[in-house]
Amino acid sequence: MIKKFFVVALVLMMVLSACAAPEAKAEVPEVCGTDSFGCAVFSKEDPIKVGYAGPLAGDYAAYGQDQVNAMLLAIKDAGDILGWTIEMVAEDDGASAEGGAAVANKMVSDPLFVAIAGPAFSGDSAAAIPIFEKAGIPMMSPSATNPELTAKDSKVFNRNAFTDVDQAVAASAYLFDTAGVRKIAVLHDGGDYGQGIANGVSANFTAAGGEVVAFEAITAGEADYSAVLAAVASNSPEAIYYGGYNAEASVLVNQMKQAGLENVIFFAGDGIYGTDFLTKAGENGEGALCTTMVPPASEARIKFDEAFVAAYGVEPGTITAYTWGSYDALAVLLHVIEQVAIVSGDTLYIPRGALVDAVRNVEDFQGVAGTISCQSNGECNASGPIIYNVKDGDWVVVD
Amino acid sequence: MKKLNKKALRVLLVIGKYARWTVGIALALFLTWRIYQVLFVQQAFTADTWLRFALSGLILGGMYALIAIGYTLVYGIMFMINFAHGEVMMIGAFCCYFVFEALRFIPAPIAGNPDLVFLNAYPILSILIAFLVGMTVSGFSGYFLEKIAYRPLRHAPRLILLITAIGASIFLQNAAMLLFGPQRKNIVNPDILTRTAGWTIQVAGKPVLISYTGAFSLILSALLMIGLYFLVQKTKLGRSMRAVAQDQDSAALMGVDVNKVVSQTFIISGILAGASGVMWGIHMGLVNHITGSLPGIKAFTAAVLGGVGNIPGAMLGGITLGVIESMGPALFGIDFQLKDVIAFLTLIIVLIIRPSGILGEKLTEEKL
Amino acid sequence: MKKANLVSGFRSGLVFGIVLVFLFLIGFLETGAGLLSKFFGDPVPTNTLPKLGYVILFLALMAIWSGSGSSKKINPDRFSELVLPVLVNGGVLGLMTALMALIFGNYVKAGVDVRNYLVAVSPASIKMLMLNLTEPVQAALALFALMTVATFLGALLHFVWNRHLSEKVKRTVSSKIESVGQSKMMSLTSHPAARYIALAGALALFFFLPRMWGSYWNYVLGTVGIYILLGIGLNLITGWTGQLVIGYVSFFGIGAYTFSLLTAPEPHAIMMNFWLALLIAVAVSALVGFLIGLPILNLRGDYLAIVTLGFAEIVRILLKSDLLTSFTGGPRGIRDIGGPTLFGADFSSDVNFIYLIFVMVILIAFVANRLQRSRTGRAWEAIREDQTVAKATGINTFSSKLLALTLSAAVAGLAGVLFASRNQFTGPEDHILLVSINVICLMIVGGVGNIPGIIIGALALKGLPELLREVSNFRMLTFGALLVMMMLIRPDGFLPARRPRMKRPMVEDPQEKAEEGA
Structure with missing residues (x-):
């Protein structure tokens, strides 16, 4: 009986879904007929859905939660788009390819979903790109740094994150030319981002004529790196370059002195920028250097910082270094959506193909973390790396 | 076809039997050669570096040992891998964080210094409070864990207990994340226990720092382990724990209240985990929701390495594992990234050559 | 007797109070009220808090649950017996809620x-807890009143339901189900033709559904299918042979990586044919399983x-190492992993892939099922029940176990191949220990030792987290x-294995009985 019911219900549903032809709507914009992906259609009640995919639980939860917090502010600041509300769809993908593909598949099945500011990491991005590509949903990742991601002729994938290459060039040039260092040790956290940037620095520094005396990976998430530091110290480097994030970087800096690396320069990528490194490293962090795209004190950034503290009780950059970039990633998407959206009667139309192209053609969008101008391959970060160092407990631009 | 099958199987069996020894001897030869190379031919590191390795290994090993005892106690009695044990340790570390934070807000203007806070004015008392709170809360966590999640399943198959423990571990980890946030918290010690402070000794012309926190945690874990050893060997509680570990039913017949003993075992293992959590906090200085998971797995490995159910074995296993982790990569001349590979390989090799762990296990066949 | 009732009321209040405090501290009050709001067709826009009514409803529902719980526990004949315990229950619950509001309210005021x-306790959420009142004292009193009244209401509802309605409803429902089940279903299912029709129906469903419900469900079901394979594989060694394998993911990873290295353009550019690479990957996994088992299994x-x-x-660690x-x-992992081909044609669309996974699952399930009933399968079961006895009956326990582990590793390798090929990407983060823990869990949740159980378990464990995405932060909790x-x-488990068991002992276990009594 129950089985029968189920079968009948199922058949009915199928028939209904097949028969339910879209109601004829007056004045559908012409674009929707010609657009390669068609239009997303919003009646008066529907929210415009934009999303984020990243780790919201587990080992990397801090990244996801921080990025979502920043993005929620971007939605708040955007208010509404031509009178339609914006809804944030933040999904947990566990930072894995499996999760990335699952979330992407879920998002593309929602007809109201138009754009994603993510995914957070390179693995989940790689798995998600083909799925969003098919559905015509533009992506703007604030933190997927793997250079290969933009080398695959994807129409939809963009990022306002740095590639590893830019930072590596800047860092090794500074170390070799400005600081006059000839022997460095390179460390990384064994992750995608860390290894990529560490390899870059190592290659550039060797090419410039310097010597990499030690190249080691540490295990992320630990709180004691004294053994590996002792091994590095026995090669007596003049500087240490670290590819990785603030949690491990602060531990390294704190333990360098004990390991016999007192007067060694500490240099890292944009993963350590933010208040977290300052509070955890304290005095030991003095003089540490990093490259980042965040401008020192633009008006937009100060405004954002104040809003962030008010909303979450902590300074941006306390949890991860990607707060500002995440805000920008979604802000630029919302900006472009507003440009391409068409109101017709009581209905809002967003031509998907046009949206994808428009994101790729963004020019000079001023975000809190620098300028965004997309190149034809989807690299949108137009502001070059700025080198900061810690002076009196604060990040200061190096001149 | 069948006959061939049988023959093939028999050949395999013989290989399996001798594989142990072949693997063992080949590895021993390789290791000796490798160590000789590194120490005498390459001379990659000087004596002071070796001492640094040894120190960091010993300190880490001491903490592993303390956590490993918790595993071994529970495993010995219930024959169950208490996956949530690492999370109990994390609770201890959080207690340390909150106690220190709270005491940092209490002013204690003594000796004419108006800025002095309780934490720095009475550092020893503060640390005592941290340990007291950490051990109490963790002890209670162990108790409630057993009472809510494990006791109803006392007679269920072990696999089911394992799943329950995994579930509890996932729950506790995520609860901590949602309560206190995912980022790592910085634990600020009393001034006298600053992590960079310590005794400096000269080795091979270079200064080597023995940090106070490291020495403190090493000594403390040694004291706790000795205390526990006496508890298990000399007291009535210890005797009933051993009785239950050997045979629950007979112990019950002899008038041992099995439920009570199991409860007490969980409390003790929780208290130890709490102590190691507070020590972890004081020495490592960082805590978040995943603080317990990696040390948990390592400590369990240590417990097996030393011999399951064997308390001195857990201590030895912990220290061995810690030292292998910090010295192994240097000794074998490979990347430090692979230190866990060395640690786990050691475990596998030890199990192949000496299946009951370094010091032998203290379990009865009946448990299987 | 009365004192016991009071105690159980107090306990119910305390437990629910703790739960409520916990839920508030992790920020679930907002999410819970938001879900209620969504349930009533009033979704909460991003960046705004749910309406006051839903917050009150959420709190009240908790209290009603608590009250009905203590009514159920006490189960009195007259409602008057219930009044005092329930008041204690509500009082304790109300007091804890009020205290929380008082404390946090004063923090906000200061x-x-x-x-x-406490990351989740923002001023806005405290204000929500305080029912939008500004004075902490007012809020505390209001909350106390709300919780007490709601608890009382819950107890009343449960009492009325229990006394007057539940019997009637139960009787009618159960009689209906029984009559339907016995008369029609039995005769239907027992007829052989009906079974074939059902089978054909199921096959048709498998054929048509993937074309209809879109890529998301294909993806989720594909993952479920891959986990079913893993579950069946692990079941060989853990469920049937009784040897616990925690690091099962290693074979999964080895299969996935072998396949990926053979078919991806980078880093080796071998670009082998899908089926050949599949066979090699499965063989490599099996070999690794064999080699691992060789020295260990006789321990x-x-x-x-x-x-x-x-x-x-x-x-x-090795997969992601610099070495x-x-x-x-x-x-970085491996990208652009090869998809399946069929007679030279590309077969890798999501619909085709789900067919491939279905076929593999059915194939492996069939093989496993035959194995279980074979001599080997019985030997495995004998080993699980008692190794010594198994040995005494002439079973070569070592080689049986080795066979089980090798086969199980091979199945994991197959699952790895399908996983990597479908995602077209694999990296070290896909092969963490959590995967094997998930597999163990799904095997046990479904019911150790039987294949339908594993299927249910995989649906529950890999499907459930997908459903729980609604509550993303609280998913893992x-x-x-x-x-x-x-x-x-x-x-x-949901579907316990049905296997011939020894008769129950004539005398009940006294200890068990004593525990039940207590």
């Missing part, structure tokens, strides 16, 4: 931000568990809690 220590107890756990970590980066792609509860309520 301008202290507690989010440094006893949980050593296999620990050794495989260590091995899984070794594999994961092997040029060989395995390092932490809920998952952990459900796992524990599931084990406490149904330790044998």
Whole structure:
């Protein structure tokens, strides 16, 4: 009986879904007929859905939660788009390819979903790109740094994150030319981002004529790196370059002195920028250097910082270094959506193909973390790396 | 076809039997050669570096040992891998964080210094409070864990207990994340226990720092382990724990209240985990929701390495594992990234050559 | 007697009070009220808090639950017996809620931000807890009243339901179900033709559904299918042979990586044919399983568990290590992994892939089913029940176990191949220990030792987290809690294995009985 019911219900549903032809709507914009992906259609009640995919639980939860917090502010600041509300769809993908593909598949099945500011990491991005590509949903990742991601002729994938290459060039040039260092040790956290940037620095520094005396990976998430530091110290480097994030970087800096690396320069990528490194490293962090795209004190950034503290009780950059970039990633998407959206009667139309192209053609969008101008391959970060160092407990631009 | 099958199987069996020894001897030869190379031919590191390795290994090993005892106690009695044990340790570390934070807000203007806070004015008392709170809360966590999640399943198959423990571990980890946030918290010690402070000794012309926190945690874990050893060997509680570990039913017949003993075992293992959590906090200085998971797995490995159910074995296993982790990569001349590979390989090799762990296990066949 | 009632009321209040405090501290009050709001067709826009009514409703529902719980526990004949315990229950619950509002309310008043220590407790959520009142004292009183009244209401509702309605409803429902079930269903299912029709229907469903419900469900079901394969594989060695393997993911990873290295353009550009690479990958996994088992399997107890756990970590670390980066792609993983082909044509669309997974699942399930009923399968079961006895009856326990482990590793390798090929990407983060823990869990949640159980378990464990995406932050928390509860309520799984068992002992276990009594 129950089985029968189920079968009948199922058949009915199928028939209904097949028969339910879209109601004829007056004045559908012409674009929707010609657009390669068609239009997303919003009646008066529907929210415009934009999303984020990243780790919201587990080992990397801090990244996801921080990025979502920043993005929620971007939605708040955007208010509404031509009178339609914006809804944030933040999904947990566990930072894995499996999760990335699952979330992407879920998002593309929602007809109201138009754009994603993510995914957070390179693995989940790689798995998600083909799925969003098919559905015509533009992506703007604030933190997927793997250079290969933009080398695959994807129409939809963009990022306002740095590639590893830019930072590596800047860092090794500074170390070799400005600081006059000839022997460095390179460390990384064994992750995608860390290894990529560490390899870059190592290659550039060797090419410039310097010597990499030690190249080691540490295990992320630990709180004691004294053994590996002792091994590095026995090669007596003049500087240490670290590819990785603030949690491990602060531990390294704190333990360098004990390991016999007192007067060694500490240099890292944009993963350590933010208040977290300052509070955890304290005095030991003095003089540490990093490259980042965040401008020192633009008006937009100060405004954002104040809003962030008010909303979450902590300074941006306390949890991860990607707060500002995440805000920008979604802000630029919302900006472009507003440009391409068409109101017709009581209905809002967003031509998907046009949206994808428009994101790729963004020019000079001023975000809190620098300028965004997309190149034809989807690299949108137009502001070059700025080198900061810690002076009196604060990040200061190096001149 | 069948006959061939049988023959093939028999050949395999013989290989399996001798594989142990072949693997063992080949590895021993390789290791000796490798160590000789590194120490005498390459001379990659000087004596002071070796001492640094040894120190960091010993300190880490001491903490592993303390956590490993918790595993071994529970495993010995219930024959169950208490996956949530690492999370109990994390609770201890959080207690340390909150106690220190709270005491940092209490002013204690003594000796004419108006800025002095309780934490720095009475550092020893503060640390005592941290340990007291950490051990109490963790002890209670162990108790409630057993009472809510494990006791109803006392007679269920072990696999089911394992799943329950995994579930509890996932729950506790995520609860901590949602309560206190995912980022790592910085634990600020009393001034006298600053992590960079310590005794400096000269080795091979270079200064080597023995940090106070490291020495403190090493000594403390040694004291706790000795205390526990006496508890298990000399007291009535210890005797009933051993009785239950050997045979629950007979112990019950002899008038041992099995439920009570199991409860007490969980409390003790929780208290130890709490102590190691507070020590972890004081020495490592960082805590978040995943603080317990990696040390948990390592400590369990240590417990097996030393011999399951064997308390001195857990201590030895912990220290061995810690030292292998910090010295192994240097000794074998490979990347430090692979230190866990060395640690786990050691475990596998030890199990192949000496299946009951370094010091032998203290379990009865009946448990299987 | 009366005192016991009071105590149980107090306990119910305390437990629910703790739960409520916990839920508030992790920020679930907002999410819960938001879900209620969504349930009533009033979704909460991003960046705004749910309406006051839903917050009150959420709190009241908790209290009603608590009250009905203590009514159920006490189960009195007259309602008057219930009044005092329920008042205690509501009072305790109300007091705890009120106290919480009082404390946090005063923090807000003093301008202290507690989010440094408790991330979810923002001033806005405190205001929500205080029912939008400004004075902490007012809010505390209001909350106290609300919780007490709601608890009382809950007890009343349960009492009325229990006394006057439940019997009637139960009787009518059960009689209907019985009559339907016995008359029609039995005769229907027992007829052979009906079984074939059902089978054909199921096959048709499998054929048509993937074309209809879109890529998301294909993806989720594909993952479920891959986990079913893993579950069946692990079941060979753990469920049937009784040897716990914690690091099962290592074989999964080895299969996935072997396949990926053979078919991806980078790092080796071998670009082998899908089916050939599949065979090689499965063979490599099986070989690794064999080699691991060789020295370990004649040891006893949980050593296999620990050794495989260590091995899984070794594999994961090696895959992402600098040492092997040029060989395995390092932490970046491998992209553009080859998809399946069929007679030269590309077969890798999501619909085709789900067919492939279905076929593989059916194939492996069939083989496993035949194996279980074969001599080998019976030998495995004998080993699980008692190794010594098995040995005495002439079973070569070592080689049986070795066979089980090898086969199980091969199945994991197959699952790895399908996984990597479908995602077209694999990296070290896909092969963490959590995967094997998930597989163990799904095997046990469904019911150890039987294949339908594994299918149910995979649906529950890989499907459920997908459904739980609604509550994204609380997903894993809920998952952990459900796992524990599931084990406490149904330790044998949803579908316990039906196998011939020895008759129950004539005399009941006195200890068990005593525990039940207590």
